[in-house]
Amino acid sequence: MSTTTSQDEQAEARRGAFSGRRVFILAAIGSAVGLGNIWRFPYVAYENGGGAFMLPYLVALLTAGIPFLLVEYALGHKYRGSAPLSFARLSRRTEGLGWWQVGICFMIAVYYAAVIAWALSYTVFSFTQAWGEDPDAFFFGDYLRAGDPGVTLEFVPGVLVPLAVVWVALVAVMALGVSRGVGATSVIFIPVLIVAFAALVVQALTLPGAAQGLDALFAPDWSTLADPAVWAAAYGQIFFSLSIGFGIMITYSSYVHRRTDMSGSALVVGLSNSGFELLAGIGVFAALGFMAQASGVAVGEVATSGIGLAFIAFPTIVNEAPAGAVIGVLFFASLVMAGFTSLVSVLEVVISAVRDKFETSRVRATLVVTIPCALISLIGFSTTSGIYVLDIVDHFINRFGILLVAVVSMVVIAWGVRALPRLRDHLNRDGSVPVRGWWIALVSVVTPLALAFILVRELLAVIEEPYGGYPQWMLVVFGWLAAALVAVAGFAIARVPWRPETSLDVGDRPENDTTARSQP
Numbered sequence: 302m303s304t305t306t307s308q309d310e311q312a313e314a315r316r317g318a319f320s321g322r323r324v325f326i327l328a329a330i331g332s333a334v335g336l337g338n339i340w341r342f343p344y345v346a347y348e349n350g351g352g353a354f355m356l357p358y359l360v361a362l363l364t365a366g367i368p369f370l371l372v373e374y375a376l377g378h379k380y381r382g383s384a385p386l387s388f389a390r391l392s393r394r395t396e397g398l399g400w401w402q403v404g405i406c407f408m409i410a411v412y413y414a415a416v417i418a419w420a421l422s423y424t425v426f427s428f429t430q431a432w433g434e435d436p437d438a439f440f441f442g443d444y445l446r447a448g449d450p451g452v453t454l455e456f457v458p459g460v461l462v463p464l465a466v467v468w469v470a471l472v473a474v475m476a477l478g479v480s481r482g483v484g485a486t487s488v489i490f491i492p493v494l495i496v497a498f499a500a501l502v503v504q505a506l507t508l509p510g511a512a513q514g515l516d517a518l519f520a521p522d523w524s525t526l527a528d529p530a531v532w533a534a535a536y537g538q539i540f541f542s543l544s545i546g547f548g549i550m551i552t553y554s555s556y557v558h559r560r561t562d563m564s565g566s567a568l569v570v571g572l573s574n575s576g577f578e579l580l581a582g583i584g585v586f587a588a589l590g591f592m593a594q595a596s597g598v599a600v601g602e603v604a605t606s607g608i609g610l611a612f613i614a615f616p617t618i619v620n621e622a623p624a625g626a627v628i629g630v631l632f633f634a635s636l637v638m639a640g641f642t643s644l645v646s647v648l649e650v651v652i653s654a655v656r657d658k659f660e661t662s663r664v665r666a667t668l669v670v671t672i673p674c675a676l677i678s679l680i681g682f683s684t685t686s687g688i689y690v691l692d693i694v695d696h697f698i699n700r701f702g703i704l705l706v707a708v709v710s711m712v713v714i715a716w717g718v719r720a721l722p723r724l725r726d727h728l729n730r731d732g733s734v735p736v737r738g739w740w741i742a743l744v745s746v747v748t749p750l751a752l753a754f755i756l757v758r759e760l761l762a763v764i765e766e767p768y769g770g771y772p773q774w775m776l777v778v779f780g781w782l783a784a785a786l787v788a789v790a791g792f793a794i795a796r797v798p799w800r801p802e803t804s805l806d807v808g809d810r811p812e813n814d815t816t817a818r819s820q821p
């Protein structure tokens with residue numbers, strides 16, 4: 302056995318690894334398929350030209366989504382580390398980018414868990430339609446007990462309990478490690494999710510009015526193609542939906558055995574995620590078509606996304622539809638499963654980074670990360686002010702966290718350290734999809750430009766009109782400060798030296814490239 306192989310085995314024993322390519326692909330799909338697919342995509346497509354939106358969407362997938370996915374796969378797989386370690390191995394000075402991504406993931410985990418907790422409650426509520434006749438009043442009043450925007454420490458037991466359940470489940474999964482925890486969760490949840498969601502779609506399609514819903518979603522408005530906002534929406538959806546730019550895919554690929562076809566995997570993951578998105582569009586708009594018909598209004602009047610779609614429109618549909626309880630359970634359970642596997646992926650970014658840097662045991666790293674995260678989550682989001690904080694953090698982290706770190710890291714990788722040729726060669730060693738000059742052109746020019754374009758638009762929009770009509774101090778604290786803090790904290794942690802036994806040369810030394818691996 303060669304030294305490399307045994308080094309690999311040691312590293313795997315220490316850090317954990319996926320048992321094979323299939324598990325990696327399922328975990329990557331588990332991260333990509335999340336709330337964004339179910340409650341974001343259908344409405345974004347509807348609002349931005351319906352059927353015509355498929356064109357910018359596909360262009361965004363092929364020119365930025367899959368190419369960017371390939372960058373992250375190559376980074377993690379070649380340098381075999383968490384986001385900070387992979388960046389440090391790429392070039393010492395870029396480590397801070399990895400920690401910035403870790404910070405963003407920590408923030409996302411804090412609030413994403415709350416939404417999953419709500420969906421968990423609503424899965425149970427579906428059986429009896431516990432939300433009654435007025436789901437809107439129920440959600441904000443009876444369930445969240447939302448008061449005025451502000452911050453309170455009044456706990457809402459109805460949210461506290463499911464949120465605690467979500468965190469206990471998370472701690473257990475994360476403590477079990479890469480293969481038995483992270484990998485196994487996706488291996489179980491993703492097939493179940495696909496079956497449950499497909500059943501929901503079939504059920505929704507049989508509802509009266511479903512066809513009108515689909516007409517509304519797919520009716521193409523070709524004039525939208527001339528609107529830059531539509532293109533920004535397409536690229537934005539692709540970046541968010543594929544979970545690229547914030548370290549998840551770097552982390553997951555570092556757990557994949559060497560000599561694995563990574564470029565083929567990127568194609569499978571990218572297309573599966575979009576396939577699920579399309580399926581979600583069909584299911585959601587069939588159900589909205591029914592809702593519109595039942596209340597005698599146009600589909601446009603009931604179409605929404607996000608919290609409004611999941612916690613207000615869907616309960617209304619469940620109230621009115623034949624076998625509504627089945628629809629409710631399938632829908633909310635799908636949200637829980639899709640969200641949980643995404644949540645596991647963001648937490649893994651943080652845990653993996655802590656483990657690489659401080660060499661702690663899996664269980665200890667899990668506790669060090671998840672306990673503070675769970676406490677912040679429980680204190681922040683199971684109080685009567687949780688919904689406002691959540692809305693603000695979500696808005697700012699999505700824009701000035703994820704988008705900004707994505708564009709900065711892309712520019713640094715492509716232009717700062719000029720790593721693309723190295724990464725391309727790595728991908729081509731075992732990849733089934735040949736990666737050539739077109740890829741370098743796409744990721745060094747098209748991707749950063751698309752990201753920068755969206756970012757500038759978003760920036761101008763918030764400057765013009767402060768978000769959501771919240772008090773200024775709340776926007777400053779939970780929006781700007783939170784987004785800035787993760788970046789600053791990231792670059793500060795990067796100054797902590799690695800332990801002497803952590804080699805930063807992995808990946809670039811020829812002996813670590815296992816082309817000649819079976820020298821006895």
Ligand code: PHE
Nearest residue numbers: 333335336337338542544643
């Ligand atoms: N891809 C996820 C989605 O579509 C985005 C995401 C991943 C968000 C992980 C948070 C955490 O919902």
